[in-house]
Amino acid sequence: MRKSDQVDAMTQAMKTHYDRAVSKADVQAFLDVFSDLCRKKLAEDGEFIFHGVGKFSVSDRAARQGRNPATGEPMTIAAHKGLRFSASKLLKDSLNPKQ
Known part of the structure; x- marks a missing residue:
């Protein structure tokens, strides 16, 4: 699954499961921050x-x-x-x- 596919799937899931419209830009930003956090925690801890x-x-x-x-x-x-x-x-x- 490419990153753009992940963004599309998460955007659709938020709309379907939580009845919340989330922009693709917000999902993209979340994924970027999440992967940065993962790398930092692995390096530190x-x-x-x-x-x-x-x-x-x-x-x-x-x-x-x-x-x-x-x-x-x-x-x-x-x-x-x-x-x-x-x-x-x-x-x-x-x-x-x-x-």
Whole structure:
């Protein structure tokens, strides 16, 4: 889903579910602020909890040996930070509803 599709979907959902007309510019601004907040919290605290969706957290990855896929030569992959996501129980339950 492209960002413009997300904006359209959120605008329509606000109109349908909450009977509120919200401009696409407001939704676009919200998404920009939300993603900035997520990046800042990950940089500062190492985790960002999006209630009802899940938790994003930073993990340290150690340096390791790998292979160059083009040449097959061994190479060292530098240590770096990675991102992990852990889905919330609410999100998991919505994928497999109880009958």
